[in-house]
Amino acid sequence: MAYHNHHSHVDCIRLVPIFNHLNDEQMHLIAQSANEVQYVKNELLFRFGDKDDTLYIINNGRVRIYSLSESGREQTIRILHPGDFMGEVAVLQTEGYHSNYAEAISETSICRIHKKDLDQYLDRYPEIMRRILSDITKRLQLSEKQTVQVSIEPVEARIIDFLSENVEDEKNHTYVTLPMSKKDLATYLGTTPETISRKFSSLEERGLIKRHTQKCVEIFDLDELLFVSS
Amino acid sequence: MAYHNHHSHVDCIRLVPIFNHLNDEQMHLIAQSANEVQYVKNELLFRFGDKDDTLYIINNGRVRIYSLSESGREQTIRILHPGDFMGEVAVLQTEGYHSNYAEAISETSICRIHKKDLDQYLDRYPEIMRRILSDITKRLQLSEKQTVQVSIEPVEARIIDFLSENVEDEKNHTYVTLPMSKKDLATYLGTTPETISRKFSSLEERGLIKRHTQKCVEIFDLDELLFVSS
DNA sequence: CGTCTCCTTGAGTGTCCTCAACATATGTGG
DNA sequence: CCACATATGTTGAGGACACTCAAGGAGACG
Secondary structure (H helix, E strand, O other), X not given: OEEEOOOOOHHHHHOOOOOOXXXXXXXXXXXXXXXXXXXXXXXXXXXOOOEOOEEEEEEEOOEEEEEEOOOOOEEEEEEEOOOOEEOHHHHHOOOOEOOOEEEEOOOEEEEEEEXXXXXXXXXXXXXXXXXXXXXXXXXXXXXXXXXXXXXXXXXXXXXXXXXXXXXXXXXXXXXXXXXXXXXXXXHHOOOOHHHHHHHHHHHHHOOOEEEOOOOEXXXXXXXXXXHHOO | OEEEOOOOOHHHHHOOOOOOOOOHHHHHHHHHHOEEEEEOOOOEEEXXXXXXXXXXXXXXXXXXXXXXXXXXXXXXXXXXXXXXXXXXXXXXXXXXXXXXXXXXXOOEEEEEEEHHHHHHHHHHOHHHHHHHHHHHHHHHHHHHHHHHHHHHOOHHHHHHHHHHOOEEEEOOEEEEEOOOOHHHHHHHOOOOHHHHHHHHXXXXXXXXXXXXXXXXXXXXXXXXXXXHOO
């Protein structure tokens, strides 16, 4: 990783939902205490068990949070995009140990804010805490949903659900741009690349989807697809 | 359910971690706005999709939060005990719809606080928000762990992990008192009662545990048990 | 003591994982 | 820009784990 100590990281702060309600002066103040770090693709930001007391904010790029099972298999927890934050262990756990792994999946720049600074802002601007709370509540809901899916829905239903949540409509064509590799998608959906591949093939044979490129899938009839999965 | 409108629900408030740092007067104030509700065993507190804007605090009894899959199978998300709260959808989601089901699994009494009241307290006593945030962060970690387990660990490992997290040591005997029926344990661990039963039998055959009563299991060697699961 | 629920055990089946080979992308240095 | 090296994706065969369905047993409760 590479450190950059520009005087202003306001850009970093401005696009973050948890801070963007502040005025310029306030943002500037926060930006002062943030430091920017660059990571290259595949670089690890932290590992399970690392002690840490900073909040990470994605400025640019994408980060994958994942966990390892005893047997060494990966479970992708979520993918962070610019504006997302992570490392909330630091925010509130008195003992701040990371409970999973974070990896840059592209060239990524991060802003880091230390707990002691953040604590000040939380006291001074309660709205920040509200927004963090709102974000984490949302994530909790998603996480619980993911648990249910992974545990009781068959793989095909999980894939279809995932597709339906990532559709982009464009001139009477419904298609999906996969936000990650099939390999990572597999670990996200709690399965293997082979199974993902097979299910996609099956859906294609049945005339429900068409694979254009690795990342781009066309959906012929979303309603029919959703019907099939139930 | 049955409503009770005692003048004071301070008892209700006093034992709740998110409020118990307040002084008597403050607690009294909050208690004023809370109302107590009683539920009998198996009664549903709310269902998926219900609109709601109250925070629920368990005063007495136990509540099970669960979710239903398309196919009708249940996934138990968590069990709440006295002092726990739920319904945080109301706290922060502008549109407060419940995303899962809540059922009393014993005679249960609840304190409910309306969003508009709670919002006031959050502003006046920021420490409350901090504690809620802390609690939800903790739950997020647990939920993510549950996702990983359910998705990649085999059932036996999940059971062993669950047992190891509920051990109670007593005079050189290690045993576990199951906090719920095997039926509910099955839905919690993302499996079926039959499979749970089989795994317990298997562990017993291998001399690792001994079932004394339905709810009480003795563990002969915890280290060995944990070793087996990896 | 009978009923009901929960638990247990058995038999059969299906989904998905593993391992392995091959194909296709992606990226790097010559 | 091509050739090679590496990573990612696809397809096949075989097998394991856990689910379903079904019946019998054990507790709990009135």
